[in-house]
Amino acid sequence: MKNATIQRVLRNGAVRFGAIVLAVLVTLAALAPVLGTVDPAWLDAVNMNQPPMTKADWTGPDNQTAPRTLLMGTDSFGRDIYSRVLYGTRISLVVGVAVAVVALIIGTFFGLMAGYFRRVDAVLMRVMDGLMAIPGILLAIALVAAWGAQLSTVIIAIAVPEIPRVTRLVRSLVLSIREEPYIEAAISIGTPTWKILLRHVLPNSIAPMVVQGTYVCASAILLEAILSFLGLGLPSEIPTWGNIMAEARVVFSSAPHNMWFPGIFLAFTVLAVNLLGDGLRDTLDPKFNKRGVQR
Amino acid sequence: MGAFLVKRILATIPVLVIVAVIVFTLIRLVPGDPAAVIAGNMATNEDIARIRTELGLDRGFFTQFLLWAKGLVSGDLGQSFFFKKEVTALIAERLEPTLSLAFLTIVLTVLVAVPLGTLAAWRHGGWLDRALMGFSVLGFSIPVFVLGYLLVYFFALKLDWFPVQGYRPLREGLWPWLHQLLLPAITLSIVYVALIARVTRASVAEALTEDYVRTARAKGLPEARVLVRHALANAAVPIVTVIGIGIALLIGGVVVTESVYSIPGLGTLTVDAVLARDFPVIQGVILFFAFLYVMVNLLVDLSYLFLDPRIRY
Numbered sequence: 001m002k003n004a005t006i007q008r009v010l011r012n013g014a015v016r017f018g019a020i021v022l023a024v025l026v027t028l029a030a031l032a033p034v035l036g037t038v039d040p041a042w043l044d045a046v047n048m049n050q051p052p053m054t055k056a057d058w059t060g061p062d063n064q065t066a067p068r069t070l071l072m073g074t075d076s077f078g079r080d081i082y083s084r085v086l087y088g089t090r091i092s093l094v095v096g097v098a099v100a101v102v103a104l105i106i107g108t109f110f111g112l113m114a115g116y117f118r119r120v121d122a123v124l125m126r127v128m129d130g131l132m133a134i135p136g137i138l139l140a141i142a143l144v145a146a147w148g149a150q151l152s153t154v155i156i157a158i159a160v161p162e163i164p165r166v167t168r169l170v171r172s173l174v175l176s177i178r179e180e181p182y183i184e185a186a187i188s189i190g191t192p193t194w195k196i197l198l199r200h201v202l203p204n205s206i207a208p209m210v211v212q213g214t215y216v217c218a219s220a221i222l223l224e225a226i227l228s229f230l231g232l233g234l235p236s237e238i239p240t241w242g243n244i245m246a247e248a249r250v251v252f253s254s255a256p257h258n259m260w261f262p263g264i265f266l267a268f269t270v271l272a273v274n275l276l277g278d279g280l281r282d283t284l285d286p287k288f289n290k291r292g293v294q295r
Numbered sequence: 296m297g298a299f300l301v302k303r304i305l306a307t308i309p310v311l312v313i314v315a316v317i318v319f320t321l322i323r324l325v326p327g328d329p330a331a332v333i334a335g336n337m338a339t340n341e342d343i344a345r346i347r348t349e350l351g352l353d354r355g356f357f358t359q360f361l362l363w364a365k366g367l368v369s370g371d372l373g374q375s376f377f378f379k380k381e382v383t384a385l386i387a388e389r390l391e392p393t394l395s396l397a398f399l400t401i402v403l404t405v406l407v408a409v410p411l412g413t414l415a416a417w418r419h420g421g422w423l424d425r426a427l428m429g430f431s432v433l434g435f436s437i438p439v440f441v442l443g444y445l446l447v448y449f450f451a452l453k454l455d456w457f458p459v460q461g462y463r464p465l466r467e468g469l470w471p472w473l474h475q476l477l478l479p480a481i482t483l484s485i486v487y488v489a490l491i492a493r494v495t496r497a498s499v500a501e502a503l504t505e506d507y508v509r510t511a512r513a514k515g516l517p518e519a520r521v522l523v524r525h526a527l528a529n530a531a532v533p534i535v536t537v538i539g540i541g542i543a544l545l546i547g548g549v550v551v552t553e554s555v556y557s558i559p560g561l562g563t564l565t566v567d568a569v570l571a572r573d574f575p576v577i578q579g580v581i582l583f584f585a586f587l588y589v590m591v592n593l594l595v596d597l598s599y600l601f602l603d604p605r606i607r608y
Contacts, residue, residue: 130313137547263441271436
């Protein structure tokens, strides 16, 4: 990428906001163990349903009791919400990035195949139409139900509904790029097809794919939280934002804050990723700029 | 046009067949012996054998699919293990709440999003436009269940304007039905309003740059008429298209919203079925929703004929 492009991207307000919020979240996730957290799965039965900012005597896994300020309170089992929310950041970010990577790799492969080989195109795109006819949440739910919920299966189950969209995008890019004169030139000097795809078609599709990747990441983070919230995602002892909120439902009328803290983190994360995507789209994708009305 | 109708309707068949294959394959993805997994830990060998026969798992993949597809075509989605009922009967029972929620959401959305988007495009760059764009980014980012609980907290728990949870069927009267359903429908419509207002704004703004709009203004038509009859009418096709595409989003949102508000519809049925590993029900619900989605988009395609007289297939 040229220096001028990088500068243009970095000057965009949405990109800046998104990047800063995400940098803070990544730091929180990475440093979770040293940010005054306790074992997120540990429950102290004496301190059940404590409101935020309670100064309590907290008994840890080592049976030592020490005074501790419960920043975000505790849940109905006596687990520390602050620790669970911070550790939950890890799951959300890992799922978001992993789903985006998996969906982009598989979708790009399919898209290149469909865009370049006519015969593959007909069959593959019909399958993609079928996949797209099933609402994403339902497909992910059904896949998790079949495979059982672990981190790896949740990631793949969320990635599957995203694959058709990436495939369609890459296919349409390939279809327009293959008409360019430089492809004709490459063919005429006898460049093998795989080399044309990897050297010429793929590099010219990177920018829209990065933009698409951020949107996939945002919707994956939401979808993981939804699965956990419905009680269908990762096992409830694993601290995910969705799991914290699923437990908060039971005591919602008396302790609504258990819902708000993970909810705020979730909304901010998704907002940051979406804004990053919007900013990248505006600065990287010249087609969107030309239309004017998109802004 | 008759030929187009037939062609377009026939074009839905391959999609539905592929959906059926995907849904059928689902249960075969269960690692190990699906029958044993479905039967659960308490099952005896006889139970497992019975389930295997019921599901046809003792036969070859292809035979199984043909048998299952034959049932599908005649409207037989199989038997629920958990509810001990026909899947079609279960879906029929749970249909009203879900359709009510979806219908009210679409009505609310169109009533709010189309005027908002049109006004934003009219005063392009003005305060309403900026507010709408900000709102639409927010709308895409706030998870529907967080929003649901926020609304419950303020409007049901604090202000006591609406009931917290549940559903009242339409036969108990229009007002009880609406009163109970309004909060869930508002919750669900936020993301949908964000989507449709954004598209309305973009396509109306584009239409407003056209020559016929200048002509309409030049001949002294009132601005409202220019906006509605000339700009909005010409922007209708993309708006209706995105309403159709948004149905997938809506169906996903229905599952979550029903869960938040304890509405006994197809969404809660899906969640219960997954928790009970009741695969015939999971398959039935997915097939039903996919069918609905394909049909709505068929209607959307057909509506182009009325919305845009230039489109003649």
